[in-house]
Amino acid sequence: MTTPKLNLLTYLPAWSWLKHYNKQSFKSDLLSAFIVIAMLVPQGMAYAIVAGLPPITGLYASVLPMMIYALIGGSPTLSIGPVALISMMTFATLNPLFELGSSAYIEAACLLAILVGLISLLLGIFKFGFLIRLISHPVIKSFIIASAVLIALSQVKLLLHIPLKIDNLPNFFYSFWQYKEQIHWPSLIFGICAILFLLFVPKLLQSSLISRRFNSNWINLFIKTTPLWLIIVAIFAIQKLGLIDLGIATVGAIPSGFPPLGLPIWNLDLVVQLLPGAAMIAMVSFVESISIAQATALQNRRELNSNQELIALGLANISAGVSASFPVTGSLSRTVVNADAGAKSPISGFLSSVFIVLVSLYFTGLFYYLPLVVLAATIMVSIWKLVDFKPFIETWHYSKADGIAMWITFFAVLFIDISAGLIIGVVTTFILLLWRISRPHIAVIGQIEGTEHFRNIHRHDAITLAKIISIRIDESLSFLNINSLKEFIIQEVSNNSSLQHVILNCSSVSSIDLSAVETLEDINIDLGKLGIQLHLSEVKGPVMDKLQHAVLLQQLRGKVFLTHYQAVAYLKQQMQQQELSKSHHY
Structure with a gap:
């Protein structure tokens, strides 16, 4: 017997599509890369500011991570780079530890990216990706919406040009009250104009007046690149119209050149301090990235391996850490634009990173007069779309437990x-899950006339027998809920003095633990003292395997039946024979 060899090519999905890559695909990828870069440059710098880092780090975060993902990732259109939520979580992790903008803060951001990458990489290699999916969708939705509110509010300090605290709402309002007299009105007016530009220019272009005169493809292209046009207009206004004299803060000098490569300083105490935040960021970044990648994979009819995505995301974050940037993940907005622009392969992301390198090398000087309020407006308009309270109402109507979470x-x-909120949300979910499991749905079932089917007697007009009670529990049996079943049986037995048989329908029981088995043994003994037999029906294979190692089957006063219909029919016939025997005896 030969031992299978490890095929390293399975960890390089690029190998499968590069063999079939052609000139036509390259043209499509090149066009999509041009469109994505128009979004990526302003977004990258804006999200770096959200993370409390220099704007140039946002460009650095879009170079090596996208190249790495292009080779190792499985999605052809997923755009890896800085995103608002992860930037905000980076800020929340580092802000309590270091002075904002200091060299120690920047070093810690790089270290944080490497830790996020290592956590993701190890989880992917050892196929523990399922652990990250323990967060429920309602909690993730709520977390994203609340984070979007904080991210939008974090940009108010740039609009007002005052030092607001944005780690939570109380601190935000308290700091606003402290500095409200220092509001810089020219910055606020310029920022409001930028927001209006982003909101209404696309609507104007989509109006019938414009759409009739121009090609729809050009209009769509202009709409997608609206943030870039805003930057051009803003830089012109600041530089040529002399608005810089009003005191509006700009990006200033940005160092040009290729992202500097090197490992940040490793400090064990710092690693311990950053580890909880890194774990939270790794968890959220994977959930966000895999959700986007799965959506595009479904549309493109491609397979997607979640563990492989974890490995790709891990290596992308490690590359971000060694190239003077911060944690990254998949971007929904850029991925959608990338897919709509016709991207055929991850080469589109690779080309986008090449363009970012060119911008970093030769064009950073163009952003000297870029107002910070324009970057703030870009973030606020893009992120505020996520603030939607309909999911709260819909979830509450569907499930009160999920609504509470x-x-x-x-x-x-x-x-x-942010971090504490996510932890509290996850803990709340598990508490409510345990509460639900401990209160399983248990029903008395009866036979539907003319069929072999048994249903809840409170939902259907079902036939029952006075001496037989059929009970179905719709949950696997464990120490959490077995006492609820015992109490239910006690109540039903107490209300029926003529009862001779209790049939436990196990069709919904997929597993059973030792506590549940021992409690069933006690129930069997207690019922036996009352002259009542306990029977089991429709026991699944894995559950029967467990029962084979317990004494319950040897002590069981009743029988185990393949179907519930057979159980009722057998017991019914047995009771009829007993009645007939008694009548002959008399």
Whole structure:
């Protein structure tokens, strides 16, 4: 017997599509890269500011990570780079530890990216990707919405040009009250104009007046690159119209050149301090990235390996850490634009990173007069679309437990901080899950006339027998819920003095633990003392395997039946024979 060899090519998905790559695909990827770069440059710099880092680090974060993902990732259109949520989490992790903008802060951001990458990489290699998916969708939705509120509010300090604290709502409002007299009105007016530009220019271009005169493809291209046009207009206004004399803060000098490569200083104490934040960022970045990648994979009919995505995301973050930037993940907005622009392969992301290098080398001087309020406006307009309270209402109507988890997460993020809010949301979800499991749905079932089917007697007009009670529990049996079943049986037995048989329908029981087995043994003994037999029906294979190693089957006063219909029919026939025997005896 030969041992299978490890095929390293399975960790390089690029090998499969590069063999079939052609000139036509390259043209499509090149066009999509041009369009994405128009979004990526302003977004990258803006998200770096959200993370509390120099704008240039946002460009650095878009170079090596995208190249790495192009080779190792599985999605043809996923755009890896800085995003608002991860930038905000980076800020929340580092701000309490270091002075904003200091060299120690920047070093720690690089180290944080490497830690995020190592966590993701190890989880992917050892196929523990499922652990990250333990966060429920309602909690993730709530977390993103609450974080979007904080991210939008974090940009108010740039609009007002005052030092607001934005780790939570109480601190935000308290700091606003402290500095409200120092509001810089020219910055606020310029920022409002930028927001209006981003909101209404696309609507104007989509109006019938414009759409009739120009080609729709050119209009769509202009709409997608609106942030870039805003930057051009803003730089012109500041530089040529003399608005810089009003005191509007600009990006200033940005160093040009290729992203500097090197490992940040490793400090064990610092690693321990950053590890909780890195774990939270790794968890959220994977959930966000895999959700986007799965959506595009479904549309393109491609397979997607979640563990491979973890490996790709891990290596992308490590590359971000060694290239003087901060944690990255998949961007929804850029991925959608990339897909709509016709990207055929990850080469589009690779080309985007090449263009970023060219910008970093030769064009950083163009951003000297770029107002910071324009970057703030870009973030606020893009992120505010995520603030939608409909999911809260819909979830509450569907499930009160999930609704409670959503609201708790939302308020925890807003009133404590991002990381604590996520942890509280996850813990709340598990508490509510345990509460639900401990209160399983248990029903008395009866036979539907003319069929072999048994249903809940409170939902259907079903036939029952006075001496036989059929009970179905719709949950796997464990120490959490077995006592609820015992209490239910006790109540039903107490209400029926003529009862002779209890049939436990196990069709919904997929597993059973030792506590549940031992409690069933006690129930069997207690019923036996009352002259009542306990029977089991429709026991699944894995559950029967467990029962084979327990004494329950040897002590069981009743029988185990393949179907519930057979159980009722057998017991019914047995009771009829007993009645007939008694009548003959008399």
